[in-house]
Amino acid sequence: MDNDEAFLLSDKYDIWKIQPDGKYAVNMTEGKGRSGNLQLSYANYVRSDIPAALSRVGVTKTIGKKEEIFLTVFDRTTKENGIATISADKPGLKSCFAGKYSLSSIAKAKDADLFAYRKGDYKNSPDVYTTTDRWASEKKWSAINPQQAEYNWADKRLVHWKAYDGTPLDGILLTPENLDPTKKYPMIIYFYEKTSEPLYNWAAPAPSRSTVNLTFFASRGYVVFVPDIVYVDGHPGESAYNCICSGAEAMCEQFPFI
Numbered sequence: 001m002d003n004d005e006a007f008l009l010s011d012k013y014d015i016w017k018i019q020p021d022g023k024y025a026v027n028m029t030e031g032k033g034r035s036g037n038l039q040l041s042y043a044n045y046v047r048s049d050i051p052a053a054l055s056r057v058g059v060t061k062t063i064g065k066k067e068e069i070f071l072t073v074f075d076r077t078t079k080e081n082g083i084a085t086i087s088a089d090k091p092g093l094k095s096c097f098a099g100k101y102s103l104s105s106i107a108k109a110k111d112a113d114l115f116a117y118r119k120g121d122y123k124n125s126p127d128v129y130t131t132t133d134r135w136a137s138e139k140k141w142s143a144i145n146p147q148q149a150e151y152n153w154a155d156k157r158l159v160h161w162k163a164y165d166g167t168p169l170d171g172i173l174l175t176p177e178n179l180d181p182t183k184k185y186p187m188i189i190y191f192y193e194k195t196s197e198p199l200y201n202w203a204a205p206a207p208s209r210s211t212v213n214l215t216f217f218a219s220r221g222y223v224v225f226v227p228d229i230v231y232v233d234g235h236p237g238e239s240a241y242n243c244i245c246s247g248a249e250a251m252c253e254q255f256p257f258i
Helices: 032-036 052-056 146-150 214-219 236-254
Strands: 007-010 015-018 025-027 038-042 068-075 081-087 090-099 102-108 115-121 124-131 154-162 168-176 187-189 223-227
Touching: 007 038, 015 038, 032 038, 068 090, 081 102, 154 214, 154 236, 168 214, 168 236, 187 236, 214 223, 223 236
Parallel strands: 187 223
Antiparallel strands: 007 015, 015 025, 038 068, 068 081, 081 090, 102 115, 115 124, 154 168, 168 223
């Protein structure tokens, strides 16, 4: 902050205001992140008063004593994304919202309360939007992927089950857009650590060096299951079995079309 009076520090959930000499630490989000299972992070959005080349590598101005601070919101329960604001001079969330979409490339006008950003979800590639009333309404400026309407795409849902040891788990289930629940579909399981967080990210059906393109297989008539894995130190194989195989059985019980 200005004059090095304090600095902002993020923990897993909240934002703290710390005095460099260690005399005080204030939870600026009042623990709302931890209590609501929300990940509140400083939004290093592009500012028009900072050269773009510097902004892209994280160079920002210091924060004024009463400056409004924008935060990104990630709901760790629903995997939704959004925006929140706080004031630099006192604790408390002024506004906080999240929705079933992804947000990126947020930029603010220098002399107006106007924001431009990219917004999308798993069925809509990110387009450019603007808002002049803090996301109470918005205007869409682009439609970059109309050709997608010609293809069978994927639907995504957040799924839950318990591992064999009782640990609650999350995962993603992709199904063909034209799913007929009265029919039977083969299921592919793709796993790597925890991958349920980008639930609302759009993925182009492009080849990759080391991963499976999930949308491609769902488009071809497969169900694709992506389970999170909770690892126990020293037991990676057993942990994977505990989470993946229990999830495979749970999906077949929950969804008869598999």
